[in-house]
Amino acid sequence: MVRQTASANGILVKAYAGTSGVLLAMNVTAERRAGLLGFALKRVDGRNGKREWLLGALPFPHMTVAPGTPLRTNIAPIQKFRWSDYRVYPGTSYEYEVYPVYGTAERPELGDKVAIAIQTAAATNTEHSILFNRAAAASQAFSRKFPGVEAALAAARKAKQPPPPLPPEVLDWLSRGVLEQITGLLSQAADPTWAVDIAIYEYELEAIAQAVLAAHSRGVNLRLVYHAKPNDPQTAENEHHLADLPAAVKRARLTSAICHHKFIVLSRLEQGQRVPQAVLCGSTNFTHNGVYRQANVVHVINRSDVAQDYLNLFEGLFRGDAPTATRQYVNQANPLPPTQPLFAGFSPRSKYIDLNTFITLVNTAQRDLLFCTTFNIYDDLETAFLGAPHDPILRYGLQNTRSTITGVHGDRTADFTATAMLSDGLEGFLKESTKGQKGNILIHTKLIVVDFTSDAPIVISGSHNFSGNASRNNDENFLIIQGNTDVADCYGCELMRLYDHYRFRYKVKDAIAQGEAVQAPRLKPNDSWTDEYFSPGSLKLADRLRFSGQ
Numbered sequence: 001m002v003r004q005t006a007s008a009n010g011i012l013v014k015a016y017a018g019t020s021g022v023l024l025a026m027n028v029t030a031e032r033r034a035g036l037l038g039f040a041l042k043r044v045d046g047r048n049g050k051r052e053w054l055l056g057a058l059p060f061p062h063m064t065v066a067p068g069t070p071l072r073t074n075i076a077p078i079q080k081f082r083w084s085d086y087r088v089y090p091g092t093s094y095e096y097e098v099y100p101v102y103g104t105a106e107r108p109e110l111g112d113k114v115a116i117a118i119q120t121a122a123a124t125n126t127e128h129s130i131l132f133n134r135a136a137a138a139s140q141a142f143s144r145k146f147p148g149v150e151a152a153l154a155a156a157r158k159a160k161q162p163p164p165p166l167p168p169e170v171l172d173w174l175s176r177g178v179l180e181q182i183t184g185l186l187s188q189a190a191d192p193t194w195a196v197d198i199a200i201y202e203y204e205l206e207a208i209a210q211a212v213l214a215a216h217s218r219g220v221n222l223r224l225v226y227h228a229k230p231n232d233p234q235t236a237e238n239e240h241h242l243a244d245l246p247a248a249v250k251r252a253r254l255t256s257a258i259c260h261h262k263f264i265v266l267s268r269l270e271q272g273q274r275v276p277q278a279v280l281c282g283s284t285n286f287t288h289n290g291v292y293r294q295a296n297v298v299h300v301i302n303r304s305d306v307a308q309d310y311l312n313l314f315e316g317l318f319r320g321d322a323p324t325a326t327r328q329y330v331n332q333a334n335p336l337p338p339t340q341p342l343f344a345g346f347s348p349r350s351k352y353i354d355l356n357t358f359i360t361l362v363n364t365a366q367r368d369l370l371f372c373t374t375f376n377i378y379d380d381l382e383t384a385f386l387g388a389p390h391d392p393i394l395r396y397g398l399q400n401t402r403s404t405i406t407g408v409h410g411d412r413t414a415d416f417t418a419t420a421m422l423s424d425g426l427e428g429f430l431k432e433s434t435k436g437q438k439g440n441i442l443i444h445t446k447l448i449v450v451d452f453t454s455d456a457p458i459v460i461s462g463s464h465n466f467s468g469n470a471s472r473n474n475d476e477n478f479l480i481i482q483g484n485t486d487v488a489d490c491y492g493c494e495l496m497r498l499y500d501h502y503r504f505r506y507k508v509k510d511a512i513a514q515g516e517a518v519q520a521p522r523l524k525p526n527d528s529w530t531d532e533y534f535s536p537g538s539l540k541l542a543d544r545l546r547f548s549g550q
Contacts, residue, residue: 038077
């Protein structure tokens with residue numbers, strides 16, 4: 001899983017591996033740039049030894065293929081210096097062969113390869129197990145992978161009937177292991193020698209509710225705290241799905257704000273006392289949208305000290321401490337800024353100390369800043385995200401709702417607003433729909449990665465929405481992880497997947513808004529595609545240098 005770099009004959013490749021993605025960054029000398037048509041990529045799968053050319057979607061101008069047709073990169077190379085592979089599995093070794101392509105568009109010629117081996121992060125049995133769902137209910141990939149499902153949904157829409165439920169294989173594809181990560185942790189509590197403590201904002205997904213009931217029926221010492229306040233529809237929904245649990249094991253968290261936690265503490269019982277083993281946290285609510293549709297993360301930490309921090313907070317919640325008492329506890333027992341490489345933080349707390357800590361960490365960026373946020377964030381933090389026009393920090397970010405920004409491309413001078421769904425499609429590409437799911441499409445991950453491409457990255461992730469309410473009023477939790485490149489690679493690879501996805505949508509939406517005839521793009525038949533990557537002061541130059549480690 002450790003980052004790898006390989007070079008030969010003026011071509012350099014750097015690989016970053018997360019749990020479900022591998023990011024390859026390329027660089028070339030000026031001599032090797034001349035005549036470069038792009039890169040051909042071949043992958044060797046460590047599970048079965050299968051060797052295959054990886055696919056792109058852009059043809060050369062002379063090719064007569066329908067736009068969007070997958071093409072082998074040895075005949076239609078990648079004309080980028082950064083490319084990602086998301087058809088990988090956790091805990092698996094892969095070897096990539098990167099070939100510079102020369103010759104002509106009609107007769108491409110492969111140069112000498114650079115081979116690089118990398119292993120994706122394991123999904124279980126490691127200190128950090130980090131999984132992201134696919135969050136692709138409205139996407140080209142969905143429409144292409146499940147054409148029969150798309151046709152059935154389209155027929156239901158046309159007949160003005162309720163959409164049919166999504167088949168299990170579709171749900172599995174959308175979850176990408178997130179549901180199994182949650183239910184798998186619950187299943188580790190095998191008998192009465194185990195304890196499980198859950199704090200949850202939205203408790204609705206039947207598969208998780210059944211896994212909790214099963215743990216209770218095995219004699220597991222179970223306790224659960226859920227969001228509750230008067231006349232709140234979410235409270236009624238939670239209580240409906242918790243009806244089968246006895247009153248003794250569940251507590252309503254009465255608050256005028258929200259109990260926004262999504263964590264589970266797994267403990268062994270020793271002489272009647274809980275000894276924490278692991279904690280599951282992140283941004284994923286126990287709902288259909290949370291698991292299958294919104295962009296979310298589940299992060300399991302197999303460390304007793306971190307799990308103990310979560311358990312200590314839980315004790316007060318289950319005891320029924322008022323929010324004011326919780327704030328006092330957090331202020332005293334959970335001081336900021338952190339002095340350790342792995343810090344578990346909580347709110348509510350006073351004086352926006354958590355937000356100001358985030359701002360301080362963001363302002364330490366020397367190379368790059370990646371972020372995903374939800375809803376309206378704290379103004380001063382947003383200012384830190386944006387930086388100054390033309391500053392040297394490469395910034396890639398997404399915000400789910402419109403405020404000052406919804407996307408940051410490169411630097412403060414290049415904001416953009418993406419769209420969640422291409423209902424009109426791109427000419428030659430597939431139209432998309434919401435696939436029968438309820439609610440808004442959201443980027444629900446709350447994530448900051450500072451200096452991802454350095455040897456000392458900082459990751460901030462959790463339930464915390466980076467807002468004033470999240471700091472002063474809500475029950476929240478977050479992680480600050482410093483200097484761990486393996487964790488940063490899991491988060492950074494996923495964030496770049498989301499960013500590239502929405503950046504493409506922005507380009508289509510922007511062209512339509514300007515009344516342009518949106519044509520599917522094509523490859524350049526010469527090396528002119530590299531010009532921006534070597535232009536002094538350009539964003540693409542910064543991208544090429546940062547990701548390749550320069």
